[in-house]
Amino acid sequence: MTAVLEVDNLNAGYGVVPVLQDVNLTVAAGTITAVLGANGAGKTTLLRTITGLVRPTGGRILFSGADLRAVKVEQLVRRGIAHVPEGRGVVAELTVDENLRLGGLWRKDKADAKKATAEVYELFEPLARRRAHLGHQLSGGERQMLALGRALVARPTLLLLDEPSLGLAPKVTAQIMALLKRLRDDTGLTVLLVEQNVRGALSIADRGVVMSLGRIVMSAGADELLADDGLRHAYLGF
Amino acid sequence: MSTTKVRPARSPISRFVTPRPTGPRRGSTLLRHLLWVAVGAVAVYFVSYGIDPFRNYQLATVAAYLCVTAGLTMLTGLNGQLSLGHGALMACGAYTVALAQNEFSDRGVLGAWALPVSLALGVLVAALAGALIGVCAARLRGPYLAGVTLAVALVVPAFTTRFAGLFNADQGLSVYVDPAPAALGPYFPPERWQAWIAIGAAMLSLLIVANLVHSRYGRAFKAVRDDEVAAKLAGIHVARTQVLAFVVSAGCAGLGGGVLAVISQSVSPSVFGLTLSLNLLLAIVLGGLGSLFGAAWGALLLVLLPYLTTQVTRGLELSPGLANKLEGNLPLAIFGLTLIIVMLVAPGGIQDAFRALGRTVRRRF
Amino acid sequence: MERFIFLTFDGLSRGAVYAAFALALVLIWRAARVVNFAQGAMAVVTAYAAYMVSDAVGSYLVGFLVALVGGLLLGALVERGLMRFVGHANPLNDVIVALGLVLLLTAVVGIIFGGEFRAANQPFDTSAIEVGGVPLMSRYDLFIWGTVATIVVLLALLFTRTAVGLRMRAAAFAPEVSRLLGVNVGRMLTLGWALAAVVGAVAGVLILPTELGLHPHAMDIVFASSFAAAIVGGLDSPVGAVVGGIIVGLILSYVSGYLGAALTPVAVLAVLLAVLLLRPGGIFSGVRARTV
Numbered sequence: 084m085t086a087v088l089e090v091d092n093l094n095a096g097y098g099v100v101p102v103l104q105d106v107n108l109t110v111a112a113g114t115i116t117a118v119l120g121a122n123g124a125g126k127t128t129l130l131r132t133i134t135g136l137v138r139p140t141g142g143r144i145l146f147s148g149a150d151l152r153a154v155k156v157e158q159l160v161r162r163g164i165a166h167v168p169e170g171r172g173v174v175a176e177l178t179v180d181e182n183l184r185l186g187g188l189w190r191k192d193k194a195d196a197k198k199a200t201a202e203v204y205e206l207f208e209p210l211a212r213r214r215a216h217l218g219h220q221l222s223g224g225e226r227q228m229l230a231l232g233r234a235l236v237a238r239p240t241l242l243l244l245d246e247p248s249l250g251l252a253p254k255v256t257a258q259i260m261a262l263l264k265r266l267r268d269d270t271g272l273t274v275l276l277v278e279q280n281v282r283g284a285l286s287i288a289d290r291g292v293v294m295s296l297g298r299i300v301m302s303a304g305a306d307e308l309l310a311d312d313g314l315r316h317a318y319l320g321f
Numbered sequence: 322m323s324t325t326k327v328r329p330a331r332s333p334i335s336r337f338v339t340p341r342p343t344g345p346r347r348g349s350t351l352l353r354h355l356l357w358v359a360v361g362a363v364a365v366y367f368v369s370y371g372i373d374p375f376r377n378y379q380l381a382t383v384a385a386y387l388c389v390t391a392g393l394t395m396l397t398g399l400n401g402q403l404s405l406g407h408g409a410l411m412a413c414g415a416y417t418v419a420l421a422q423n424e425f426s427d428r429g430v431l432g433a434w435a436l437p438v439s440l441a442l443g444v445l446v447a448a449l450a451g452a453l454i455g456v457c458a459a460r461l462r463g464p465y466l467a468g469v470t471l472a473v474a475l476v477v478p479a480f481t482t483r484f485a486g487l488f489n490a491d492q493g494l495s496v497y498v499d500p501a502p503a504a505l506g507p508y509f510p511p512e513r514w515q516a517w518i519a520i521g522a523a524m525l526s527l528l529i530v531a532n533l534v535h536s537r538y539g540r541a542f543k544a545v546r547d548d549e550v551a552a553k554l555a556g557i558h559v560a561r562t563q564v565l566a567f568v569v570s571a572g573c574a575g576l577g578g579g580v581l582a583v584i585s586q587s588v589s590p591s592v593f594g595l596t597l598s599l600n601l602l603l604a605i606v607l608g609g610l611g612s613l614f615g616a617a618w619g620a621l622l623l624v625l626l627p628y629l630t631t632q633v634t635r636g637l638e639l640s641p642g643l644a645n646k647l648e649g650n651l652p653l654a655i656f657g658l659t660l661i662i663v664m665l666v667a668p669g670g671i672q673d674a675f676r677a678l679g680r681t682v683r684r685r686f
Numbered sequence: 687m688e689r690f691i692f693l694t695f696d697g698l699s700r701g702a703v704y705a706a707f708a709l710a711l712v713l714i715w716r717a718a719r720v721v722n723f724a725q726g727a728m729a730v731v732t733a734y735a736a737y738m739v740s741d742a743v744g745s746y747l748v749g750f751l752v753a754l755v756g757g758l759l760l761g762a763l764v765e766r767g768l769m770r771f772v773g774h775a776n777p778l779n780d781v782i783v784a785l786g787l788v789l790l791l792t793a794v795v796g797i798i799f800g801g802e803f804r805a806a807n808q809p810f811d812t813s814a815i816e817v818g819g820v821p822l823m824s825r826y827d828l829f830i831w832g833t834v835a836t837i838v839v840l841l842a843l844l845f846t847r848t849a850v851g852l853r854m855r856a857a858a859f860a861p862e863v864s865r866l867l868g869v870n871v872g873r874m875l876t877l878g879w880a881l882a883a884v885v886g887a888v889a890g891v892l893i894l895p896t897e898l899g900l901h902p903h904a905m906d907i908v909f910a911s912s913f914a915a916a917i918v919g920g921l922d923s924p925v926g927a928v929v930g931g932i933i934v935g936l937i938l939s940y941v942s943g944y945l946g947a948a949l950t951p952v953a954v955l956a957v958l959l960a961v962l963l964l965r966p967g968g969i970f971s972g973v974r975a976r977t978v
Contacts, residue, residue, distance in 0.1 A: 136862060160868040172863035174856055185856050188849050189868030233867070403778050405785070457959055464721035465962060467781050468913045471723070472955040475910055482948040595906055599789050606782055642800075650796035657790030664783045665771050 086145075087112045087241055087273045088133070093142035095132040102128045104297045106142070110241070113271040115263060117284035117305065120294035126277040127169050129294070130243045133275075134159055134166045146241065161189055165234035166243040173226045173233075175219035179210055182218060182229055186236035196236060203232035206262070224255040231259070235266075241273045242266075248280040256280060260287045285309050350535045357531075358524045365520045374512035378584065379624055381512070384519035385580040386620035388526040390604050391613055392573025395530050397602070398611025399539065400566040401546030402458055403466055406473030407574045408598035413450045414443035414575030415582035415593065416481075416488060419496045422583075426497040436499065436583070440522065443579030444572045451571020458567055459560040474598045478590040493589025496582050515584050522580045526573045531613055533569060542566055596653065603660045609670030618671045627652040688820055693943040694936065699827040701935020702834040703893040707912035708919065708927035709841065710886035715921045717858045717878030720769065723784035726909030727791040728764065728883055729890030732756040734795055734900055736891050737806050746809035753887045761883025765876045792902040804900040830892050837885055838928060844881075845924075854878055907951060911938060914958045920968025930968070 090108040094101065102125045110116045118126045131137040133144055135156045144151040146164065154162065174182055183203060187196030204211040207228040213221065221229065227247055234242060244263075248256040264287040266272040278284035285291055291308040293301040301314055308314065369377055389411060396402050421439035425431070454473060458466050481488035488494065501514035533539055541562045544552040549559050582588045604619025630651045634644055667674055707725070714722045722728075732753045740749025764787065772783050810829055814821035845851035856864040857874035865871050893908055894900055915934040919926020934957060941953040961968065 134866060136865075156865040157868050157870050160866065166866045168863065168866065172860065172866070174860045174863060176859045177852075177856060181852055181856075184849075185852060185864070185867050185869070188853060237867075397778070401778070403781060457963060460966070461962055463777050464723075464781055465917070465966075467723065467778075468721065468910070468917070469955070469958050469962065472910045472914070472951065472958055475907055475951040476955055479948050479951040483946065483952075595903070596789070596792075599785055602782065602785060603789070610776075646797050646800050649801065650793040652793075653789050654793035654797065657786045657788070657793060660786030660789065661768065661783055664779060664786065665768075665773075668773060668775065668779065 085112050086110065087147060089145040091143040093132060093139055093144065095128060095137050095139045102297050103132060106299055108292060108299065110273060110275055112273055113267060114289040115267055115274040115276055115287055117288035117291045118275065118277045118294060119281050119284065119291055124294040125297040126294055127245055130166065130245050130277055133243065134164065160237050163240035165237050165239035167230045167234050167245060169245040171226050171230040173218040173229050176217065178215050178217055179229055180214045183233055183236055186233035199236045199238055203235055207232055223250045227251060227259060243275050245277045246279060248278060248283060256283055263287055351532055354528055354531045358528050362524060369513050369516050374510045377512035377516040381516040381519035381584045383620050383624045384523035385577050385584060386623050387523040387617055388577030388580060389574045389601055390616035390619045391526045391530045392570030393601055394605040394611055394613065394616040395534060396566050396570035397605060399534060399546060400542040400563060402563060402567065404470045405467055405598045406454060406470035407601050408593045408595065409473045409477045410447045410451055410571045410574035411578030411581065412477045412593035413447040414578030415588040417443040417446040418579035418582045419494045419588045422497045431499065433502065440576060440579045444575045447575020447578065448568050448572035451568045452564065455564040455567025459563040474595045477593050481590040491590060493587055496586045496588060498583050498586055519580045519584060522576050526576055527613060530573065538565060600656060603656050606660060607663055607670055609672030612672040615670050615672035626655060630655065689943065691820055693939045695823045695827065697936035697939030698932065699830050700939055701932035702830050703889050704912045704915045704935050705928040705931025706834045706837055706885055707889040707908060708915035708931045709924060710882040711912060711916045712921060712924050712927045713878055713882035717875055720780045723781055724787040724791065725886045726905035727788040728760050729886045730795055730902060730905045731791055732760060732887035733890040733894050734799055737900055750891060753891045754884055757884040757887030758880045761880035762876050765879035796902045801902060803898050806894040806899045808895040833888065833892060837888060910954050914954050917958060918961050918968060920970045923968065923970050926968050926970045
């Protein structure tokens with residue numbers, strides 16, 4: 084298996100406060116990697132540093148062999164990286180349709196962008212019924228669908244997802260997890276999934292990475308993590 | 322000095338509070354400021370004898386502006402309210418002083434008390450206008466307040482034209498000012514007398530503002546500027562604090578305007594236009610927002626920069642047309658450019674730069 | 687009655703210009719959360735350029751195009767070269783820098799052209815067209831309405847129908863998300879400033895012939911009136927800016943017609959205070975404290 088994303092000794096922080104300390108991470112193509120850990124462990128900062136929203140103070144981020152530190156944030160989507168940020172990032176003042184169009188605006192292949200949008204509407208039926216509604220009129224689940232759908236319009240190779248289950252009903256969470264699994268199996272999508280919902284994430288993930296206080300304290304297969312009682316108690320709290 | 326003693330513990334909590342450091346800086350704030358004022362007054366007294374009438378006139382103008390910038394830097398720097406209407410508030414003071422002085426002289430009321438009464442009236446009228454604006458301002462923030470006060474600045478010519486009978490429209494009024502007291506001798510230059518008046522007013526402004534800033538009101542000003550919600554939770558009446566800051570700074574502006582009317586012995590609306598308000602803003606930003614020393618630097622620059630540019634352009638022997646165009650505009654262009662550069666490069670202003678320099682020097686030696 | 691009708695039409699013409707100018711303010715406010723206090727001074731610069739060129743060439747149209755292009759360049763330059771670098775430690779910084787720009791631009795105009803009023807020639811006949819014996823409006827008024835209507839329609843199309851418009855709106859509402867979706871937010875901001883400056887430049891060129899003419903401070907009161915218009919409609923609402931412009935135009939026309947032109951600034955202040963104190967979000971929103 085080839086590595087899509089390699090994070091090498093990554094350090095980052097806000098101002099003088101270091102958040103990430105010597106983070107090493109390898110994500111193989113066509114897999115789902117779950118990043119787990121308590122609040123404040125640095126999970127979100129890890130995703131934001133990978134996409135360049137937070138400047139790294141040291142280390143390298145390689146995507147398909149190219150160093151991402153030299154790539155502007157707005158160029159990432161053109162290279163195949165989609166980032167659904169914390170809080171989903173649905174633009175509340177734009178309609179569902181406009182949000183989805185925004186996801187494909189950069190694409191040269193307008194026909195395929197249109198096709199991808201149609202596929203998203205097929206995938207998420209509730210969205211199709213609310214095309215003309217504004218973002219802030221949607222429910223939490225619909226927003227998550229919209230954010231995910233908007234990322235898929237770009238037909239990414241790597242999807243960074245920040246807490247998709249936050250604030251959602253268990254049933255909706257399960258649907259989203261099932262969808263991610265299907266995307267991996269059917270299209271070979273690589274997913275880096277930050278989650279607090281450990282059980283849900285590990286049920287679909289190939290690997291799990293546990294973060295604590297800005298460091299990666301454990302990296303193992305998903306089954307292994309689920310089986311390790313001591314680790315579960317220490318870091319994952321169940 | 323009884324005030325330097327550590328107070329006995331009054332409540333259990335004071336056991337956990339570190340006593341404030343004692344030393345020469347403690348003691349009465351008022352006394353310390355009075356001392357500063359006395360030293361300043363003595364210094365200026367000797368300076369005013371050492372310089373020629375024109376320099377005395379310039380000194381007086383600096384002092385008049387200082388009245389205004391001291392109040393404005395408190396309002397904008399410490400309380401976070403941006404006012405573009407202080408030129409108009411100066412006009413309130415200036416026109417009141419003009420009308421009062423002329424009324425006094427028409428009725429043959431003379432005496433040493435006439436001018437202070439006129440100036441006090443000027444302060445009162447400006448403070449009332451300030452209270453009016455301040456009550457509105459307390460409900461407005463940032464650009465909204467700036468926009469409203471900008472409209473206030475534009476209102477001055479409208480008033481002087483509408484009530485031309487009183488204010489004589491664009492022509493303005495001339496201001497009757499008594500000559501220097503005979504006790505000072507027959508050859509006492511009027512400019513020196515005016516400089517004394519202006520310096521006295523500036524010292525009064527500085528004293529009031531400095532004491533206010535160091536009182537609990539000053540701390541409330543800053544608290545409101547930094548975080549209104551937190552200030553409210555700490556029991557500060559936000560609106561009342563903002564109105565107080567506005568009224569005091571308006572009073573200072575009125576005093577400055579009144580003094581300016583006395584110095585120039587005339588008032589006209591063109592002096593108090595938007596440009597003056599912008600210049601005042603520039604002065605406090607350049608000096609360093611919120612710093613009284615910065616206000617002094619700013620006032621100095623307001624007088625010095627136009628003077629220096631005029632000197633330079635005169636030396637260049639330009640055509641009369643071009644020289645005429647440069648006369649009023651070149652200083653403004655330099656002002657604008659400096660304001661922009663300072664905001665981009667050193668938002669702390671001159672006083673901040675000096676402070677940083679002082680720290681570096683102290684660390685080195 | 688005849689006077690009232692005349693003043694109403696006059697107010698609608700003024701209002702159209704205020705609407706355009708307020709629209710420019712709203713454009714920048716929405717894009718960057720900055721009230722561009724230098725908008726008036728920038729419009730003065732482009733207006734001088736336009737009328738100097740049209741006098742030299744003898745064609746109003748060429749001058750008009752100069753204003754368009756000049757506005758575009760000036761707006762982009764101000765954003766790229768200046769506003770982008772303003773620190774946000776203090777929310778007043780943007781306003782102070784814009785005011786510095788006002789001082790600089792008006793002074794430079796004064797140095798180049800002098801401080802006296804200069805004629806700004808109208809391209810059309812200014813005598814009023816009479817309908818049933820009542821003078822209603824001049825051809826120039828029609829030209830103003832046509833131009834402003836064109837601007838409003840073009841802007842509406844741009845923002846609702848084009849990809850660039852969608853990008854600009856997204857960049858304004860959610861800059862970070864927009865970047866992740868491949869939108870060059872910095873470029874959208876520049877474009878927003880440039881567009882706003884074009885609209886402001888056109889408004890300046892339109893209104894100056896109806897006032898006293900060209901002067902370094904000719905736009906001061908226009909800026910204040912348009913700011914009032916934007917506040918009346920709510921700084922966030924382009925539709926509000928247009929409606930607010932018309933309302934302010936009518937009010938100012940009646941005030942100057944019945945009470946004297948000198949009182950116009952007082953009326954502007956009164957309108958501003960009335961709206962901000964009674965309905966701080968503008969007439970199109972619920973009452974809500976004005977914070978930034």
